[in-house]
Amino acid sequence: MVQILDATLREGEQTPGVHFDRHIKLQIAKLLDEIGIDFIEAGHPMVTQEIYDAVYLLAHQKLKATVAAHSRSVKKDVDLALECGVQFIGIFYCVSDERLTDVFKKDLSVAIGQISEVIHYAKDKKPDLIIRYTPEDTVRSQFENVLDASAAAVEAGADIISVADTTGYMIPGTERSMYDFIKRLRDGLNRKGLTPKLAVHCHNDRGLAVANALDAYRAGVDIIDVTVQGLGERAGLVDMGQLLSVLTADFGEKRWNLKKLNELYGLVSRHSNIPVPANFPVTGKNAFTHCAGVHTHAASIDPMHYESLTPQLVGRERHFSLDHMSGLASVKYALDLAGMDKLEEDIIIEVLNVVKIIGQRGRTVELEELPEIVEMLHKRPQ
Numbered sequence: 573m574v575q576i577l578d579a580t581l582r583e584g585e586q587t588p589g590v591h592f593d594r595h596i597k598l599q600i601a602k603l604l605d606e607i608g609i610d611f612i613e614a615g616h617p618m619v620t621q622e623i624y625d626a627v628y629l630l631a632h633q634k635l636k637a638t639v640a641a642h643s644r645s646v647k648k649d650v651d652l653a654l655e656c657g658v659q660f661i662g663i664f665y666c667v668s669d670e671r672l673t674d675v676f677k678k679d680l681s682v683a684i685g686q687i688s689e690v691i692h693y694a695k696d697k698k699p700d701l702i703i704r705y706t707p708e709d710t711v712r713s714q715f716e717n718v719l720d721a722s723a724a725a726v727e728a729g730a731d732i733i734s735v736a737d738t739t740g741y742m743i744p745g746t747e748r749s750m751y752d753f754i755k756r757l758r759d760g761l762n763r764k765g766l767t768p769k770l771a772v773h774c775h776n777d778r779g780l781a782v783a784n785a786l787d788a789y790r791a792g793v794d795i796i797d798v799t800v801q802g803l804g805e806r807a808g809l810v811d812m813g814q815l816l817s818v819l820t821a822d823f824g825e826k827r828w829n830l831k832k833l834n835e836l837y838g839l840v841s842r843h844s845n846i847p848v849p850a851n852f853p854v855t856g857k858n859a860f861t862h863c864a865g866v867h868t869h870a871a872s873i874d875p876m877h878y879e880s881l882t883p884q885l886v887g888r889e890r891h892f893s894l895d896h897m898s899g900l901a902s903v904k905y906a907l908d909l910a911g912m913d914k915l916e917e918d919i920i921i922e923v924l925n926v927v928k929i930i931g932q933r934g935r936t937v938e939l940e941e942l943p944e945i946v947e948m949l950h951k952r953p954q
Contacts, residue, residue, distance in 0.1 A: 578609045579799050584804060597626045600836070617653050654701075665683060684721050692728045732770070734773050735771065737775055754772065774810050781808070859888065897931065898928065900921070
């Protein structure tokens with residue numbers, strides 16, 4: 573059974589221009605909890621006093637979810653996170669040869685020593701603390717470096733190793749497969765007698781974050797990181813709504829209250845000032861809207877002719893758009909919904925013509941407009 577970590581309040585705020593006020597973070601956290609998210613990453617307390625206060629606030633709520641804080645591999649970061657009262661700390665440190673040489677100016681053994689020391693320190697201060705270690709840019713780092721650092725982290729007390737595709741580098745079905753990487757890392761740790769949980773943190777730079785997360789899921793990963801709307805650095809992360817819908821509909825993971833997604837996405841969209849794209853899968857305005865005449869005709873008979881996910885799964889409704897692409901069947905269906913199922917055929921054809929003219933102006937006709945259109949046609953000069 574896979575667990576979900578939502579990073580909207582931490583990574584989501586790394587989206588340029590995005591900041592959530594503390595009371596909004598509380599609202600978001602409560603909705604995440606109602607959906608059934610396992611871990612809520614509340615922020616990095618070292619960054620600002622405001623973030624510290626928000627992490628503290630969320631850590632002291634009576635949530636079913638485990639509240640997590642982000643931390644560099646530095647003791648003062650750990651101290652601040654523990655002051656906030658979190659139950660989970662995510663510690664990160666890159667171990668690629670290039671980053672160690674160019675940025676940190678230290679060799680691998682020194683880096684591993686620092687990682688181990690900080691994890692020991694955190695576990696000594698709070699023995700029941702859940703600790704995740706992330707080798708930043710995991711998948712582009714030398715594998716032996718990742719394996720050695722991960723093994724040392726687990727031996728020091730880390731419970732979770734997170735595989736970070738920090739640049740959205742992985743591609744399913746290639747030699748850069750997340751499925752293969754998860755399998756290889758688990759096997760390598762198991763050979764050392766170590767059995768931590770494995771997590772995956774997929775960025776969306778190539779538009780493959782959800783695909784890579786599913787690749788990891790198929791490989792047996794224990795935790796997947798997501799955000800609402802896929803918010804995050806650059807092109808963001810795995811979109812929660814898309815991933816949870818697929819896991820529910822196609823993999824039998826029926827643990828989440830997906831009917832809360834619409835409310836959550838509306839809240840996050842309003843306060844991030846980032847609209848949910850109309851064509852966004854699952855949560856976009858048009859996700860369950862049928863437009864072309866052939867589509868609406870078939871879907872009005874049996875929606876599964878042109879749907880593979882039902883809107884009811886996520887608390888949405890099916891809609892039929894009326895515009896220049898509409899056909900007679902879709903207009904008849906809309907008129908039936910509007911309680912006008914007794915109209916003569918010639919009037920229905922004229923309604924269709926009006927709908928097409930309006931559609932050519934770049935606007936859809938709403939259901940509540942139909943009575944006025946019909947009345948207009950009845951009262952036109954003879």
